[in-house]
Amino acid sequence: MSSSATGTFRSLNGFNYRIWAGGALVSNVGTWMQRIAQGWLVLTQLTHNNATAMGIVMALQFGPHLLLFPLTGFAADHLNRRKLLIGTQAAMGALALGLGILTITGLVQLWQVFVFAFLQGCVTAFDSPSRHTFVAELVGESDLSNAVALNSTSFNAARMIGPAIAGTLIASVGSGWVFLINAASFVAVLCSLGLLRVSELHRQSRALRNSCSFVEGFRYVRRRPDLQAILLMLFLIGTFGLNFQIFISTMSVTVFHAGASQYGFLTSVMAIGTIAGALLAAGREKPRFVLLLSGAAIFGVGCALAALMPNAFLFGMALIVIGVSALTFTNSTNSLMQLSTEPAMRGRVMAIRLAIALGCTPLGAPIVGWVADAYGPRWALAIGAASGFAAAIVGIHYLVKYRHMSMHLDAGRLRFGIDGDELVKSPGGL
Helix, strand or coil, X not given: CCCCCXXXXXXXXXXXXXXXXXXXXXXXXXHHHHHXXXXXXXXXXXXXXXXXXXXXXXXXXXHHHHHCHHHHHHHHHHCCHHHHHHHHHHHHHHHHHHHHHHHHCCCCCHHHHHHHHHHHHHHHHHHHHHHHHHHHHHHCHHHHHHHHHHHHHHHHHHHHHHHHHHHHHHHHCCHHHHHHHHHHXXXXXXXXXXXXXXXXXXXXXCCCCCCCHHHHHHHHHHCCHHHHHHHHHHHHHHHHCCCHHHHHHHHHHHHCCCCHHHHHHHHHHHHHHHXXXXXXXXXXXXXXXXXXXXXXXXXXXXXXXXXXXCCHHHHHHHHHHHHHHHHHHHHHHHHHHHHCCCHHHHHHHHHHHHHHHCCCHHXXXXXXXXXXXXXXXXXXXXXXHHHHHHHHHHHHHHHHHHCCCEEEEECCEEEEECCCCCCCCCCCCC
C-alpha cells in the first residue's frame, strides 16, 4: 500500500489488513459476549453480588501478563508472529468451549471459573504482544498509527455489539451458550490468519537471540524518559481506573438494581464513546503526547461524574465520556510507544506495556472490588477518578522537565507551548 494513502480507513486498502480486520471483528464480538457472561455468572449465580470475587477473576485473567512478560516479549520479537497467533487463538477458543460445556451441564463452580480465567490469561499473555506488533507486518510503518486506531475501533465496536447480545442471551438461554458462541467466533480469526498473503507481509527485523535479550528491553526503557512517563501513567490508570467490569456490574446490580439486560446495555453505551475516540484517533496522522495528557485528565473527570450520577441514564452518559477518554489514552500509549521504538525492540517494549496495562490489574482489581463491597461502587469509581488525575500530573511533569512546556495568555486565552511537536526517536522526545 502506498504511504501516500490518506483517510480514516486507509489501512483497509490493503488485502491483508482487510482480511485480518474482518476475522478480528467477529472474534472480538464473541470475546465481549464472554466477558459479560462470565461477570454475570460470577456476580449473580456463583456468588451473591460479590465484587471481590469479580476482582479475583480479573486478577487471575490479567495477572499472567505481568508474570510471563519476559517470555511473551521474547516470543513476540523472535518467533513467527502469524504462526504464534494461530496457536494462541486456537487455545483461547478451546478454553471458551470447555467453560461453556461446564456451565451448560450445570457443573460449573467458582474455583473452576478461577482456573479458566488463569489459563485464559496465560494464553492471552502470549497472544497480545504478538497481535499488537503483528499489525506493523500487515500495513507497514507508514500506516501503523492508523491501523492501531482501526483495531481499537473494531474492538470497541465489538464492545457495543457483544454485551447487548450477551445480555439478551443470558436472560433467555443462560451464560453457557454465550461461552460456546465465543468459542465458535475464534474460527473467524483463524480463517483470516490462514488466508493472509504471506508474501505481502511487511517483515520486521528480528532481534538477535542472546542471554541478555530480556534485560535489553528494560535497559532500552531506562534510557527513554518519554517511555518511562507513558508507562507510569499507564500503570496508574491501568491498575486503578480500567476496571470497567467491576464499575459497571456493581453500579448496575447494587445501585440501580437492574438485571443482565441493563448490565449489557450500559457496557454497550460505554462503547459508543470508545468507538468515537477510536475513529478520531484513526483520522490523525500522528499521535501526540498532549493527547495522552488530555485523555488522562478527562478520564478522571468522567469517573468523578459517573460516581455522582443519580440514575442509570445519566450514568450511561458519563460512561460515554469515560469511553472517549480511555480510548484516547490507551490508543495514544500504544501508537506512541510503537512508533518511537526500534522495530527489533518493539515486541519486548510492547510486552512491558501490556504487562503494566493488563498485568497490574491483579493489584488494582481486588482493591477496587473490596472498596465497592465495603463502601459502595461510587467510591470505587472515585479511585478511578484519582488515577486519571494522578496520571495527568505525571504527564505534566514530563512535559515541563523534558519538553519545556510553558503557558502564556494569548488574546485572553491560555495557551501551551511544547518543544518538539514532531515524533522523534531520541531519548526524552516524542
